[in-house]
Amino acid sequence: MQASQLSTIRQVLEERYQRYNQPGFIEHDPISIPHRFRQRQDVEISGLFAALLAWGRRPTIISKVTELLRRMDDAPYQFITQHHDEDLKKLLGFCHRTFCDTDLLYFVHWLRWFYADHSTLEDAFLSGATQRERLENFHDLFFSLEDAPQRTRKHVATPARGSACKRVNMYLRWMVRQDDRGVDFGLWTRLPMAELVCPIDVHVERQARQLGLLQRPVVDWRAAEELTANLRLLDPLDPVKYDFALFGLGVEEKY
Numbered sequence: 001m002q003a004s005q006l007s008t009i010r011q012v013l014e015e016r017y018q019r020y021n022q023p024g025f026i027e028h029d030p031i032s033i034p035h036r037f038r039q040r041q042d043v044e045i046s047g048l049f050a051a052l053l054a055w056g057r058r059p060t061i062i063s064k065v066t067e068l069l070r071r072m073d074d075a076p077y078q079f080i081t082q083h084h085d086e087d088l089k090k091l092l093g094f095c096h097r098t099f100c101d102t103d104l105l106y107f108v109h110w111l112r113w114f115y116a117d118h119s120t121l122e123d124a125f126l127s128g129a130t131q132r133e134r135l136e137n138f139h140d141l142f143f144s145l146e147d148a149p150q151r152t153r154k155h156v157a158t159p160a161r162g163s164a165c166k167r168v169n170m171y172l173r174w175m176v177r178q179d180d181r182g183v184d185f186g187l188w189t190r191l192p193m194a195e196l197v198c199p200i201d202v203h204v205e206r207q208a209r210q211l212g213l214l215q216r217p218v219v220d221w222r223a224a225e226e227l228t229a230n231l232r233l234l235d236p237l238d239p240v241k242y243d244f245a246l247f248g249l250g251v252e253e254k255y
Helices: 003-020 040-052 059-072 076-082 083-091 101-115 121-125 133-144 150-155 166-176 203-212 221-234 239-254
Strands: none
Touching: 003 221, 003 239, 040 059, 040 076, 040 101, 040 133, 040 166, 076 101, 083 101, 101 150, 121 133, 121 166, 121 239, 133 166, 166 239, 221 239
8 A cells, every 4th residue: 555545544544533532432332331330340341241242233232231230230340259149040031132141141150250360351361472362362261161151152252263353352442442532441551552453343344445454355353454454554553543433434424
């Protein structure tokens, strides 16, 4: 890609980044869920559910995750670490698309197990020299418990299966990106922003192709790496900030 093309693309994306990376974006996006909390672990847990259940229309996602957290008395960290078996009955019957109570109960079980020895979920994402390795190792760690249901594996993507890992990458953007705009949290400081991988949803894919930032015909892990590599040409230290811009452009075009 020529320097003049990069300059034009950067100008377009910077303008949209500034427009969408501001507090007004929060209300209608799943990131509004973790913004309801102040305790670090509540933000991490509610953010994980909000990101991994981000299928379909945003109002539906927000409604379903709100329901899930109400079943945990709107205190997810306390519920997960201090619940008794009787309390788990509150979770029965929850379902969003193909994520149902069997999956939810395993998530709760794994989170309780993990927080017994760790103060932050960031620790679960630190193993590996590359972002691909970190996501693969997180997936393996998440399903390392003896009673992990096979059906639940589809709800945590991994590059090992070729997935673009859109939801996990979005979660990491929320937790890792640091700026003064108030949307992303910047809670985690041991994962560098420069190594994050851009989430690809239908809006991001469409705009990335139109701008020449994505050529790979299928949306898989290699496509996510290709897009992110091109975004690093625009901002090598914070490439995934353009997720705001590409998503916003896609929404504008849709409506």
